[in-house]
Amino acid sequence: MNSLVTLNPQLATLSRIIVIAALTIYSVSFLILTWALTLKAGAKKQTTPLAVKLDKLGLGLMWLGVIIHFIGVLTRGIAAQRVPWANMYEFSVTGSFVVTFIYLVALFWKDVKFIATFVSGFVVLIIGTANTLYFVQVESLMPALQDYWLVIHVSVAILATAFFMIAAALAGILILKTTKRFKKMNVLKVFPNEEKLERFSYQFNIIGFILWSFTLIAGAIWADKAWHRFWGWDTKEVWTFIIWTIYAAYLHATTTRGWEGRKAAWLTLIGFAAILFNFTIVNLYFKGLHVYSGL
Amino acid sequence: MPTRQTSKYVVVKEYNEPIQAPDLSFKSWLRWIWKQVTSMKLAIILLLLLAAAAIPGSIFPQRSADPNGVTLYFRNNPASAPVLDKLQLFDVYSSSWFSSIYLLLFISLIGCVLPRVGVHYKALRAEPPLAPTNLARLPEYKKIETTNSIDVAVQYLKSRRYKVIATKKDIRAEKGYLRETGNLIFHISLIGVLISVGLGSALSFSGQRVLVEGETFVNNEASYDSLSPGLLYKTSDLTPFSLHLDSFWTKYDLLNPTNYGIPIDFTATVTSKLPSGKPQKSDIKVNQPLIMPNAKVYLTGNGFAPVLEIKDPDGAISFSGPVVFLPQDKNLTSLGVIKVPDAKRQFGMAAFFYPTVGKLSTGALTSVYPYPVDPVLTMNVFEGNLGLESGLNSNVFELNTHAMKQVAGGKSGTKAIQLAPGMSATLPDNLGTVKFVGFKRFASLDITHNPGEIWVLLFAILVLLGLIMMLITPRRRIWIRKTTTGIEIGALAKSRDEMLGKIVKELAKQLKKKSK
Numbered sequence: 001m002n003s004l005v006t007l008n009p010q011l012a013t014l015s016r017i018i019v020i021a022a023l024t025i026y027s028v029s030f031l032i033l034t035w036a037l038t039l040k041a042g043a044k045k046q047t048t049p050l051a052v053k054l055d056k057l058g059l060g061l062m063w064l065g066v067i068i069h070f071i072g073v074l075t076r077g078i079a080a081q082r083v084p085w086a087n088m089y090e091f092s093v094t095g096s097f098v099v100t101f102i103y104l105v106a107l108f109w110k111d112v113k114f115i116a117t118f119v120s121g122f123v124v125l126i127i128g129t130a131n132t133l134y135f136v137q138v139e140s141l142m143p144a145l146q147d148y149w150l151v152i153h154v155s156v157a158i159l160a161t162a163f164f165m166i167a168a169a170l171a172g173i174l175i176l177k178t179t180k181r182f183k184k185m186n187v188l189k190v191f192p193n194e195e196k197l198e199r200f201s202y203q204f205n206i207i208g209f210i211l212w213s214f215t216l217i218a219g220a221i222w223a224d225k226a227w228h229r230f231w232g233w234d235t236k237e238v239w240t241f242i243i244w245t246i247y248a249a250y251l252h253a254t255t256t257r258g259w260e261g262r263k264a265a266w267l268t269l270i271g272f273a274a275i276l277f278n279f280t281i282v283n284l285y286f287k288g289l290h291v292y293s294g295l
Numbered sequence: 296m297p298t299r300q301t302s303k304y305v306v307v308k309e310y311n312e313p314i315q316a317p318d319l320s321f322k323s324w325l326r327w328i329w330k331q332v333t334s335m336k337l338a339i340i341l342l343l344l345l346a347a348a349a350i351p352g353s354i355f356p357q358r359s360a361d362p363n364g365v366t367l368y369f370r371n372n373p374a375s376a377p378v379l380d381k382l383q384l385f386d387v388y389s390s391s392w393f394s395s396i397y398l399l400l401f402i403s404l405i406g407c408v409l410p411r412v413g414v415h416y417k418a419l420r421a422e423p424p425l426a427p428t429n430l431a432r433l434p435e436y437k438k439i440e441t442t443n444s445i446d447v448a449v450q451y452l453k454s455r456r457y458k459v460i461a462t463k464k465d466i467r468a469e470k471g472y473l474r475e476t477g478n479l480i481f482h483i484s485l486i487g488v489l490i491s492v493g494l495g496s497a498l499s500f501s502g503q504r505v506l507v508e509g510e511t512f513v514n515n516e517a518s519y520d521s522l523s524p525g526l527l528y529k530t531s532d533l534t535p536f537s538l539h540l541d542s543f544w545t546k547y548d549l550l551n552p553t554n555y556g557i558p559i560d561f562t563a564t565v566t567s568k569l570p571s572g573k574p575q576k577s578d579i580k581v582n583q584p585l586i587m588p589n590a591k592v593y594l595t596g597n598g599f600a601p602v603l604e605i606k607d608p609d610g611a612i613s614f615s616g617p618v619v620f621l622p623q624d625k626n627l628t629s630l631g632v633i634k635v636p637d638a639k640r641q642f643g644m645a646a647f648f649y650p651t652v653g654k655l656s657t658g659a660l661t662s663v664y665p666y667p668v669d670p671v672l673t674m675n676v677f678e679g680n681l682g683l684e685s686g687l688n689s690n691v692f693e694l695n696t697h698a699m700k701q702v703a704g705g706k707s708g709t710k711a712i713q714l715a716p717g718m719s720a721t722l723p724d725n726l727g728t729v730k731f732v733g734f735k736r737f738a739s740l741d742i743t744h745n746p747g748e749i750w751v752l753l754f755a756i757l758v759l760l761g762l763i764m765m766l767i768t769p770r771r772r773i774w775i776r777k778t779t780t781g782i783e784i785g786a787l788a789k790s791r792d793e794m795l796g797k798i799v800k801e802l803a804k805q806l807k808k809k810s811k
Binding site: 004005006007009137138139140141142143144146147199202203206209210213214217220221224225226228229230231232233234235238239241242245246248249252253255256258259267274282286287288 | 335336338339342343345346349350352353354356357359360361364387388492501546548550551553554557558559560561580581582583584591593595741743745748751752755756758759762763766790791793
């Protein structure tokens, strides 16, 4: 990696504006998808013609958003002359792009249209937070981050997070559907049956788990190079381990009588909560070697 | 170990056996306990316990990762710290409670996996199991009316790598043995990781050494500032190479206004030499350790070492050489201690070095930039016994002024000495003169060796491969039976398998085709 580069703060500012444009489009898409959801919940039949149209419009807007979002990510990378995931703002913006993109691509081979509202809502939340709380101008990389493992380790972590996020949304619906208090809610009828939710959630989780295992190993290889040991229970290492262990428990639960279904879904949610905790609280408030929040 | 059969379609054998009175002998208790230990539920609970038990280690400072944090915690929380320490909360990952959880987990894992190795070995060599009496009770089932033979299916299944046993009347086929193979590789490799980590840390060493430009380090026990060998490491095993620090460079960002002065690169240029080899020049950087036989040399820190020359009033040199100063902030305001035991009258100095001096609003000096643009050295002088004769291993970075009298700086009435490079000053109280000759840079080096490392990596890669193998391979069994009226097809999978229905459909289509 080239160590000294010419940064382009003007382009970074433009990138921020582009990302905000994408955020606006996602917000509209979220509102439209929510409207469609309420229509479907209110209708006697599963769908109404208007809901179908709104769904199409919402997803179309998500595609438009993701394209603009990609330009935002790309310009940020060009402005910084490196991969755009070296601080919390960049990680959030690139991560939310990957979540949306993977979700939209997954639609081609898996009918998971029914969580579109959640995905767009989540992405709106992430970009909104990143833009208001985490934004930093482009900066040169500190020496410890100047390595090709930054590209490998972090990008795979982002991918893993995207898969876990989609799995968590599915698990959340499964839990609502099987909770007595909510069971009767009309809106829940819009979603597929438990068996399907469980299976989809499992499929996203196992890909996430494989990627997360790789993140952990790649991180250890990098740590051995940069921090003179492959594992040292740094706060971020601790949480990577915790997350891995929770999802390992989940995998065991899916094949254990009495633990599959709801309990496994809860583990998915706990695992994803740990990921969010790791990204926000651990990054900002815990002392450790992974000090790259940029804040 | 996610392959336990959950299908409700399989008739459980136990149901056909007569109910027996419970056997309450000691042996059966042991067997019962063992069954619990190796049960999947226990594995889940232990995994979650392990995750929960790891949390405090990220909240409280750990001696292994952040010893200064622990000292600080004790100072700030004198009441609670000893209690937390009793609970091993500053050593979570070597604590008895954390260790017992993961050891129990690994016992459970071994108890679970080892018997399965034998079972799987047999399964690999065995024929696919006999068909259940009633194929219709399988998760996927199809019945077609045809007079065709079932030979087509044999071809079809064999070309898809099924293990097939066929007679004229029926076919049994199975594939996906890699699922269990992957599962076993995954779990056994985890044991491998644990053992390599444990043995590796026992056989490893790690040591620190601060090296000033121009100094040479020889890799033996005495040369280290601090050395922490593993339980089984003999310091006599150190490979005796030498390492000379030729120069140390820091590169700052002077290009981007928003980043002005941010360090971009640290490079220690060293010349290393093995007893039998030629001297070799190389660069050590943050992400680029120097690989020596049985040792890796890492760059972990840097700073300034002002060079001083101190003379007695009669002109005799009482001190000469570089002194390592510890950086206090990101602009490398550095703190150092100079002890002059060989002076006519012993004295010591507590000194600050500012690479680029600036003034705070309070009037105090500070460094405003880490690069030496306008370097200044200030010294407070303390006269009196340095206490070096006491035989205690006194800290070179600490001046115990308890029995000393301050003669310059602070409230002594005399101003602290302030020098730019090349300048000299007369010391107060007729102690002689001090010259700030110049400054050198120093590099903090970490020298480590862990023979377990490569094994940890190898097993970690196997863990990953096993995991992928296990999670993407479906294990399927297919039975086909010719009846008087047609052909029956039944199929069973060991995991969530969306393809099973499609496979049965496709088989039915193939079997329906008119034979050529």
